[in-house]
Amino acid sequence: MTVHEVEVKINGKTYKEEVESRMLLSDFLRETCGLTGTHVGCEHGVCGACTVIVNDSAVRSCLMFAVQVDGQEMQTVEGLAQNGQLNPLQKNFVECHGLQCGFCTPGILMSTTDYLKKHSTPCKKDIQDMLSGHLCRCTGYDGIVKAIEKTVEDQKVNI
Amino acid sequence: MEKVIGKAVTRVEDTRLLTGQGKYIDDIGTPANTAHIAILRSTYPHAKIISIDTSEALNLRGVKGIVTGKDILPFVQPFSVGVSAPVKYYPMAIDKVRYVGEPVAVVVAKNRYIAEDALEKIKVVYESLTPIVDIEKSLEEDAPLLHEHIGSNIANHRTFHYGKVDEAFEEADRIIKHKFHFPKYSATPVETYGMIAQYEESSNQYTIHANFHGPFVIQSVMAGALKIPSNRLRIIVPKDIGGSYGIKAGTYPYMVLCAVVSRMVGCPVKWIEDRQEHLSASSSGTDRVTYIEAAVKEDGKVLGLKMKLIDNVGAYIRAPEPACLYRTHANSTGAYDIPNLMIDAYAIMTNKLPTGLIRGYGGQELYFPLERIMQEIAHQLQLDPADVLRRNLIKKEQFPYQTASGGMYDSGDYEKGFELALEMGNYKEIEQKREDARQRGKLFGVGLACIVEPSGSNMGYITIALTPEERASSLPKSGCAEAATISMDPMGCVNVRISTTPSGQGHETVTAQIVSDVLGIPREQINVVAELDTSTSAWSIASGSYSSRFASLGSSAVFYAAHKVRKKLIKIAAYHLQADENDLTIENGSIVSKKDPSIKYSLKRAAGSAHWNPLSLPDGMEPGIYETYYYTAKVAEPPDENDLVNSSVTYGFVADMVTVEVDPDTGEVQIIDYFTVHDAGKLLNPLIVDGQIYGGLVHGLGGAMYEELAYDDKGQFLTGSFMDYLCPTAPEIPNITIKHIETPSPLTPLGAKGLGEGNTMSAPAVIANAVNDALKLYGVMIDTLPLSPNRIWNLLNKAKEKRGANQV
Numbered sequence: 001m002t003v004h005e006v007e008v009k010i011n012g013k014t015y016k017e018e019v020e021s022r023m024l025l026s027d028f029l030r031e032t033c034g035l036t037g038t039h040v041g042c043e044h045g046v047c048g049a050c051t052v053i054v055n056d057s058a059v060r061s062c063l064m065f066a067v068q069v070d071g072q073e074m075q076t077v078e079g080l081a082q083n084g085q086l087n088p089l090q091k092n093f094v095e096c097h098g099l100q101c102g103f104c105t106p107g108i109l110m111s112t113t114d115y116l117k118k119h120s121t122p123c124k125k126d127i128q129d130m131l132s133g134h135l136c137r138c139t140g141y142d143g144i145v146k147a148i149e150k151t152v153e154d155q156k157v158n159i
Numbered sequence: 160m161e162k163v164i165g166k167a168v169t170r171v172e173d174t175r176l177l178t179g180q181g182k183y184i185d186d187i188g189t190p191a192n193t194a195h196i197a198i199l200r201s202t203y204p205h206a207k208i209i210s211i212d213t214s215e216a217l218n219l220r221g222v223k224g225i226v227t228g229k230d231i232l233p234f235v236q237p238f239s240v241g242v243s244a245p246v247k248y249y250p251m252a253i254d255k256v257r258y259v260g261e262p263v264a265v266v267v268a269k270n271r272y273i274a275e276d277a278l279e280k281i282k283v284v285y286e287s288l289t290p291i292v293d294i295e296k297s298l299e300e301d302a303p304l305l306h307e308h309i310g311s312n313i314a315n316h317r318t319f320h321y322g323k324v325d326e327a328f329e330e331a332d333r334i335i336k337h338k339f340h341f342p343k344y345s346a347t348p349v350e351t352y353g354m355i356a357q358y359e360e361s362s363n364q365y366t367i368h369a370n371f372h373g374p375f376v377i378q379s380v381m382a383g384a385l386k387i388p389s390n391r392l393r394i395i396v397p398k399d400i401g402g403s404y405g406i407k408a409g410t411y412p413y414m415v416l417c418a419v420v421s422r423m424v425g426c427p428v429k430w431i432e433d434r435q436e437h438l439s440a441s442s443s444g445t446d447r448v449t450y451i452e453a454a455v456k457e458d459g460k461v462l463g464l465k466m467k468l469i470d471n472v473g474a475y476i477r478a479p480e481p482a483c484l485y486r487t488h489a490n491s492t493g494a495y496d497i498p499n500l501m502i503d504a505y506a507i508m509t510n511k512l513p514t515g516l517i518r519g520y521g522g523q524e525l526y527f528p529l530e531r532i533m534q535e536i537a538h539q540l541q542l543d544p545a546d547v548l549r550r551n552l553i554k555k556e557q558f559p560y561q562t563a564s565g566g567m568y569d570s571g572d573y574e575k576g577f578e579l580a581l582e583m584g585n586y587k588e589i590e591q592k593r594e595d596a597r598q599r600g601k602l603f604g605v606g607l608a609c610i611v612e613p614s615g616s617n618m619g620y621i622t623i624a625l626t627p628e629e630r631a632s633s634l635p636k637s638g639c640a641e642a643a644t645i646s647m648d649p650m651g652c653v654n655v656r657i658s659t660t661p662s663g664q665g666h667e668t669v670t671a672q673i674v675s676d677v678l679g680i681p682r683e684q685i686n687v688v689a690e691l692d693t694s695t696s697a698w699s700i701a702s703g704s705y706s707s708r709f710a711s712l713g714s715s716a717v718f719y720a721a722h723k724v725r726k727k728l729i730k731i732a733a734y735h736l737q738a739d740e741n742d743l744t745i746e747n748g749s750i751v752s753k754k755d756p757s758i759k760y761s762l763k764r765a766a767g768s769a770h771w772n773p774l775s776l777p778d779g780m781e782p783g784i785y786e787t788y789y790y791t792a793k794v795a796e797p798p799d800e801n802d803l804v805n806s807s808v809t810y811g812f813v814a815d816m817v818t819v820e821v822d823p824d825t826g827e828v829q830i831i832d833y834f835t836v837h838d839a840g841k842l843l844n845p846l847i848v849d850g851q852i853y854g855g856l857v858h859g860l861g862g863a864m865y866e867e868l869a870y871d872d873k874g875q876f877l878t879g880s881f882m883d884y885l886c887p888t889a890p891e892i893p894n895i896t897i898k899h900i901e902t903p904s905p906l907t908p909l910g911a912k913g914l915g916e917g918n919t920m921s922a923p924a925v926i927a928n929a930v931n932d933a934l935k936l937y938g939v940m941i942d943t944l945p946l947s948p949n950r951i952w953n954l955l956n957k958a959k960e961k962r963g964a965n966q967v
Contacts, residue, residue, distance in 0.1 A: 022272065036186040037179015039401070041349040042434040046881035049349050077179040090177045094169050097850045101663030102176025103183065103350045103401030131889035135349055135881070137402050138663045140853030141889040 006070045010035065011079030019066040026050045028066035029076060037077040037106050041135070048134035051107035052076045058114035077106035080113065089113065089151045098147035100138030108134050112148055121156070124149060160679055160747050163672045164909065167846035170668040171687070172399075181399040184353035184370045185431050193355065194223050196417060196430040197274035199264040199281050200440060201256035204292070204510035204874025205303065206285035208254055211264055216280035221269035224424035225281070228253040228263065231419045238384045238412070240478050241621050242315040242506070243629060246306055248475035248513075250384070250416035256285070257305050257474035258510050259876040260440030262416065267424045271431075290510040290874030294340075294448045294471045297507045305474060305508045314476035315484070315506040315624050319802050321563040322499035327463025331454035335536050339528040340943040341923070343446035343471070344866040345438065346517050346858060347886055348662070350401020352410045352432040352441055358422035364391045365418040370400045371410040372660035373703015376618065378693055380478050384415050392418075396691040400662035404858060405516030405705060407662070409442025412477070435879045443868050444517035445483040446471045449528040454499075455536050459547035463499030464492060466528070470506045473513035480514055481506035485623050486521035486706075487613060489566025489806040493529050494573050494609040495551040500563040506624075510874040516705055518858055522610070522920030530608040530924035531941070534931065544607050544928075545581060552577060552609060559905075565803025567794055568611065568810040569912075570902040576836045577609050577814040583834040583896055584816035592818065601820040604933025608815045608925035612839070613807035614707035614913020615639050617795035618700060620806035627800045638791040639708065639808055642697035643716040645674060645724045647784035649770035651763030653680060655720075656688045658702040659713040664915070665847040666709055670717050672844060673909070677721035678728075679745040680762070697787045707913025710843060711809045711904070712790060718908050720788035727784060731768060732760035734777040792906055809904045809912035812838040815925040821933045826952030828864065828930055830893035835918055841903045841910035851915030852897050859922025861887045864945050937962070 001020045008015050010033060017032050024043075029035045029052065041049035043062045050061040053075040080087050089112060092098065099105040108131065115122070115130045122130070127148045131141060175181055213225040228251040237247040251262040264281055268274035289303040296302055297312040305312055328334065354369035365385060371377075371394065382389035394414070400407065413430065421428045432441065450467040472480045484504045492500055533551070537544035552573045553560050560568040581587075589605050596603035619637040622630050644656040655674055659666050667687040675682035691698060701712075725745060732750035733740040736758055743750050750765060752758035766784050768775050773782030798804035818831040835856065842848045865885040869877040878884040903910025923944055930951070931941040937958035943950075 020272070030185070035179070036183075037181075039183070039350065040185075040431075041351070041401075042881050044434065044880055044882070047349055047434075077177075081178050086174065086177060093177055094173045097170070097846050099173060099176055099663075100665070100850055100854065101348070101350070101400060101402040102172070102181050103348070103399075105176055106179055109177070125890075128889040128892070133888075135347075135886050135888065137346060137348055137404065137858065137886065138854045139850055140855075140857030140895070141892050142853040142895065143850055145889060 004067045006066055008069045008072055008074060010074045011076060021065065021067060023066045024062055025064040025066050025069060026061040029061060035076050035078055039103050039106055041104065048111065049104050049107040051110045053110055053114050058111045077109055080109060088154055092147040092150045096143045096147035096150060098139065098143040104134060104136045108144060116151065122152060160681065162676050163682055164676050164843055165841065167844060168668065168672060169846065170665050171671055172665060172667050182397050183350055183399045183401050184368060184397050187368060187397050189355055189429055190357060190427045193427040193429050194267045194269060194424065195271045195274050196420065196428050197266045197271060197278050198262045198436065199278045201252060201259060201261040201263050203256055203285050203287055204259050204290040205288040206256050207288065208252060208256060208263065209284040209286055212282040213264065216266060216277040219273065219277045219280065221273040222277045223267045223426065226265045226420050226423050230423065234386065234419045234422060235384050235415065236386055238477055239380055240476055241624050242476060242481060243625065244309050244314045244476065246309065246314060246476050248477050250412040258512050259874065260436065260512060261474065265416065265420050267420060267428055292509050292511055292870050292872060292874045294446065294469050294507060294509065297509050305510065312508045313505060314472060314508055315481045317504050317624065319502040319564065322463065324463050324465065324499045324501040327499040328454040331462055332457045333455050333539065334452055335455055335532060335539055336452035337532060337535060337942060339449045339451065339531060341447045341524045341527050342944055343443055343511065343868045344862050345443045345868055346404035346406045347437065347884065348402030348404060348406060351434060351437045352407065352413060353430065354410065354414055354417050355427060355429045356414065356417035356421045357427035358418060363387060364393065366393045366395065367414050367418055368395045368397065369410050369414050370407055371396060371414060372400060372403055372407055372662055374408065374479065374700065374705055375698055375702040376700035377411050377478055381411055381415050385418060393694045396660045398689040400660065403662040404518035405520060406442050408705060409515040434881065438868065438879050438884055439876050440512060442515035443512055445514040445524060447524040451528045451532050453532050453536060457540060459536055459540055459542045459550045461495060461497050461551050464497055465501040467503040468505065471509050471511065472506050473511045474508060475513045476506060476508060477513050479516065479621060481624050482621050483514065483521045483524065485620055486616065486806065487525045488564050488620060488623055488804055489562055490611045490613050490810060491525065491564050492562055493526060494553060494611050494812060496553045496557065498563050511870055512868065518855060519916045519919035522916065523859065523862060523923050526608065526610050526920050526924045527927065531927060534928045538935065545586060548577060548607060548609055565805055566810065567805045569904045569906050570840065571812050571838060572900065572902050573609060573812055576812050576838050576900050579898060579900065580814035580816045580834050580836045583898060584818065584832065586816060596820050602823055602933040604819050604821065604929040604931065606817045606925040606929030606932060608921045608928060610813050610917065610921045612811040612813055612914065612917035612920065614811065615711035615792065615808035616706035616708065617806050617808065619795065619797040620804050623798045623802060623804050627802065630798065635797040637795055637797045639701045639712050639795045640699035640789055640791045641702055641712040641716045642699060642787055642789045643720040644697050644787040645720045647724065647766035649767060651766040653678065653685045654688060655685060655717065656696060657713060657717065658691050658696050658698040659709050660691050660704045661689055662704055664709060664851065665844065666713065669714060669843050669847065673714060673717045674721045677718065677725055679747060699789065707916050710911040710913045711907050714843060714909055714911060715907050716788050716790040719790055720786050723786035723788055724784060727786065728762060728765045730777060730780065731765040736760055794906060809840065809906060811840065811912045811914055811917060813917035813921050815921050817925045817929045819929040819933055821930060821951060823955060826948040826955060828946050828951060830926065833893050833895045836898050836900065837914060837917060838900045838902055839914035840912035841901055842899065843909065843911050848914060849897055852918060853895065855915045856895060856918035856922055857887050857892060859919040860926065862944060863923040863926040867945055
């Protein structure tokens with residue numbers, strides 16, 4: 001199996017690693033980089049748990065190979081809180097009970113982070129549609145939608 | 160200090176889970192030299208294994224070993240199960256496969272990638288046998304047999320007569336009956352099964368880390384299967400489990416498999432199940448055929464019920480089955496005052512994935528036919544369904560209410576809850592909505608359901624699968640024991656250890672709330688340890704997370720353990736202060752005199768003296784602060800000789816009203832509103848309560864509308880991915896309105912009852928009732944699920960064809 005050198009910046013930190021061609025990005029993040037906050041739920045791109053941000057786009061890390069991120073910049077759930085402080089979206093997930101077991105949560109946070117950067121004033125239906133790429137079996141999505149709605153409202157106030 | 164029990168406080172679990180610092184099974188690290196497992200699975204539903212050739216796979220670089228079914232025989236025996244049929248269930252197929260997905264061989268390799276490469280190089284020769292998947296056909300005399308030595312496909316059969324059923328049916332004005340089929344579905348936690356198993360030869364001990372959440376009675380079952388003393392099987396459950404909803408109770412056969420493989424290959428092994436494996440070969444809910452007959456008076460009063468239940472437990476009956484048949488035994492008559500009941504219960508085996516726990520366990524299978532027949536009674540008698548329910552609901556003054564089958568409903572005000580649901584849904588104005596929808600070309604329907612939500616299972620209930628004579632020849636089982644341990648360290652800080660293995664329900668948060676109130680310490684300062692370790696935790700057979708047992712049982716163990724600590728601290732303070740214990744209480748971190756608040760002794764000092772200066776303690780008192788409390792409810796008695804059993808400790812109530820619109824051209828069902836009223840006694844944390852209810856409701860909605868583990872009639876599995884097995888996503892969620900009433904349980908110290916499974920039980924029934932109401936004019940009868948557009952369209956078309964034929 002051919003081995004490739006990969007250099008990738010994740011949450012501002014550079015990782016230089018050797019990977020096999022077939023190694024999935026999700027396995028690379030978890031096993032090679034030790035970033036176990038990214039979770040794997042289906043490995044066929046439906047559940048959304050493994051979602052991370054690559055070059056300002058939310059992607060399924062189970063549907064990409066590690067070699068594809070060579071030279072790219074990435075963000076994972078570990079990069080959201082700054083200096084030990086939860087960011088506004090994370091805080092609203094706490095306030096609105098937007099998580100229970102927490103397994104799907106990192107992927108949802110990453111999709112939402114990417115989405116809110118590109119859509120500043122989504123309505124509830126927009127948020128639900130955005131979430132359609134994620135499965136959560138604990139919450140019935142209610143707390144998740146409320147947490148995102150609250151984040152949108154808070155941002156409006158801040159503007 | 161403010162009391163926090165009952166407050167909607169945010170969760171202590173959240174920060175770690177939101178920052179990627181959760182510790183799930185795949186995150187906890189592995190011992191050196193750990194190898195990875197991939198499992199070769201049967202592609203046949205029913206076949207003899209003629210040969211397995213592993214030679215080419217073994218030659219692959221990085222492969223450490225391959226284990227087949229025959230190889231494991233020296234180290235395992237079949238799992239024990241609570242029925243008399245001698246089913247031999249091993250964790251891997253030995254000489255015959257009985258469902259698609261059954262393990263056939265295990266590859267152990269340096270990593271998962273290589274292990275999966277090797278799977279492809281194993282050659283298995285099968286001789287195909289005739290499969291059987293249909294529940295009723297499995298009972299026919301010439302049906303193919305899964306387990307030839309048993310002589311039939313029946314794993315368990317029991318008949319129960321309560322009250323005067325024959326008289327009720329003679330006295331009735333009408334007998335209203337129908338056959339219903341509840342499909343096989345799952346819960347698909349987003350985290351799959353995972354485990355790390357290690358065998359240590361020197362002590363003959365297995366250590367297994369797994370996302371298994373009990374019931375821990377299965378620890379004994381696993382030790383038995385591994386042929387070792389039970390203290391040589393150490394199970395460690397990580398503090399975070401990525402959801403289960405019952406399904407991960409089914410990890411145990413794989414835990415035994417991985418344990419044996421570790422022993423045979425000689426290294427620790429790790430296995431993380433993939434999604435296809437999870438859908439085809441983990442565990443699932445039980446599909447059931449129910450024949451239900453109701454003896455009714457013209458006014459809609461139900462005098463008696465007869466139910467024939469046929470549960471399909473899949474290819475092998477395994478613990479805790481046939482519990483799906485009996486989990487709701489005490490509440491078989493639901494929220495209604497029906498004293499006469501006959502149940503004819505079968506558990507049968509077919510060539511499908513074996514079943515097990517699932518959120519609502521048995522409740523959805525029970526209430527789908529029961530609530531559908533209640534609506535059918537109203538339709539046939541041309542009564543308002545709400546009036547039929549009113550006529551039959553148990554009245555407030557009847558509590559505590561003993562059901563026909565031995566249940567003891569502890570508290571409730573069902574009429575109040577039901578009327579509130581009708582009021583929320585504006586039931587009186589429903590005909591206007593029907594007309595509005597008709598104007599838009601849509602068919603409007605309303606569904607009602609009232610259900611009893613049992614929680615905190617009695618460990619004795621499952622023995623009802625045996626006859627009274629069979630039970631008499633073995634030791635009785637009872638209770639619902641749960642433990643909690645609370646300690647204070649030398650600096651006076653509190654640690655709490657629980658054995659309820661949470662998978663997202665916020666047990667750490669609620670535990671901290673309870674201990675905070677009892678010990679007068681801010682909840683933020685309390686450390687709750689949710690990892691369970693069978694070698695070091697206080698646990699019992701009932702421990703774990705199932706039957707919504709935390710609020711009724713787990714919380715009670717925590718409460719009483721905290722009181723033990725409180726009592727000891729007060730004793731220490733009383734001794735030092737030379738005060739009367741009865742005059743002392745705890746406030747704001749101090750033990751103070753109720754009469755004279757200037758007399759006080761700090762909690763930290765009281766705890767500290769038990770460690771740093773134990774000679775200062777009262778005579779006879781042990782040093783240290785470390786208290787364990789084992790709680791059980793006294794009402795969890797074994798079944799009696801008349802088969803009466805109180806299968807749960809507390810019984811909550813749920814009343815639902817749902818409105819739908821059906822598109823007659825496409826068959827698409829749109830849920831307009833879902834109103835639900837819950838009575839779960841005293842609520843410990845309303846934020847968590849509503850989260851649990853939403854989740855349970857949406858799982859019920861999935862069962863009603865989308866989710867089915869489908870097989871073709873040859874036993875081939877059809878729903879092996881999330882493209883085929885449809886789970887509800889955010890856009891599918893209707894308007895949901897939740898309200899609560901509180902009739903505290905007199906049985907639990909905090910008045911709490913379990914919750915979070917009620918709507919999983921009620922949603923399939925109430926949504927089906929709403930859809931049936933919408934299609935009433937067509938004479939359509941909804942008697943199975945899920946209510947896919949395809950199914951509705953076919954029903955409508957058949958009805959239209961029939962109507963057309965009649966007109967001709």
